[in-house]
Amino acid sequence: MSRSGVVGHGGRKGWQTAAMRHTARRMLPAALVVAALALSACSDDGDGGGGSTPDDDPQAQLETAADLLNEASSVTFVLEGDDLPDDGTVVVGGEGVAVPPSSFEGEIRIRAGALPATIKVVSVDGKLWAQLPLTSGFEEVNADDLGFGDPGLLIDPDRGVSQLLTSGTEITAGEQVRVDGDVYDQVESVLPGELVGEVLTIADPSADVKAVWALDTETGQLRQATLTGPFYDGGDEQTYTVRLEKYDEPAEISAPDS
Numbered sequence: 001m002s003r004s005g006v007v008g009h010g011g012r013k014g015w016q017t018a019a020m021r022h023t024a025r026r027m028l029p030a031a032l033v034v035a036a037l038a039l040s041a042c043s044d045d046g047d048g049g050g051g052s053t054p055d056d057d058p059q060a061q062l063e064t065a066a067d068l069l070n071e072a073s074s075v076t077f078v079l080e081g082d083d084l085p086d087d088g089t090v091v092v093g094g095e096g097v098a099v100p101p102s103s104f105e106g107e108i109r110i111r112a113g114a115l116p117a118t119i120k121v122v123s124v125d126g127k128l129w130a131q132l133p134l135t136s137g138f139e140e141v142n143a144d145d146l147g148f149g150d151p152g153l154l155i156d157p158d159r160g161v162s163q164l165l166t167s168g169t170e171i172t173a174g175e176q177v178r179v180d181g182d183v184y185d186q187v188e189s190v191l192p193g194e195l196v197g198e199v200l201t202i203a204d205p206s207a208d209v210k211a212v213w214a215l216d217t218e219t220g221q222l223r224q225a226t227l228t229g230p231f232y233d234g235g236d237e238q239t240y241t242v243r244l245e246k247y248d249e250p251a252e253i254s255a256p257d258s
Helices: 002-045 058-071 151-155 161-165
Strands: 075-082 089-099 103-112 115-124 127-131 139-141 169-179 182-192 208-216 222-229 238-245
Touching (some): 058 182, 058 222, 089 151, 103 151, 182 222
Antiparallel strands (some): 089 103, 115 127, 169 182, 182 208, 222 238
């Protein structure tokens, strides 16, 4: 009886050992698959992996943004100044819609000393009309006399913002930035003051202007331009931020009634 009991106990041990070996054989292929997948994921994160994505070329990003701006049927521009001098006539800001090749309708906010004023403007094909404070109609004016550049040039492909996008030097990729809840790529460049003076009056055209471009990560469109340079006399630098909104909205601009 005791021998039979020993034999029965050993039989159970042998059955359990065989079952464990069978289970291990079934688990081994699955474990190998998991290990292979893990190694593949690690290799993709490395420099030589097939899943890595090269960094965008900042020069190519600016060229794409310029092409998209030139192809737009309209764009809304919003301009804001910062660190502006207290004396003289300065452009505080402005907004309006631009239609190619060189038309603009909106308003420019200026400050003459302590006196602010808002001037409605219309620019069509190199001619600028303004409704000056305390007047009821538009009259043809010279932008330089009012202390700002012709806003119709903002969308001009040869002299406007798209030209600034592709005319910089020292082009580098910057950190991403969040603007009104949206995340944009940033590209930095240095622009010749003379070219910037085509769209914004600048005191020293021979000086460099630092530019920071915010580009839509999905569309590649330019969404914001921040320009810093000597726009006014006095030795200090000022900053103008231009936001670009509402690409391709229906718009039509014509000369105002005289």
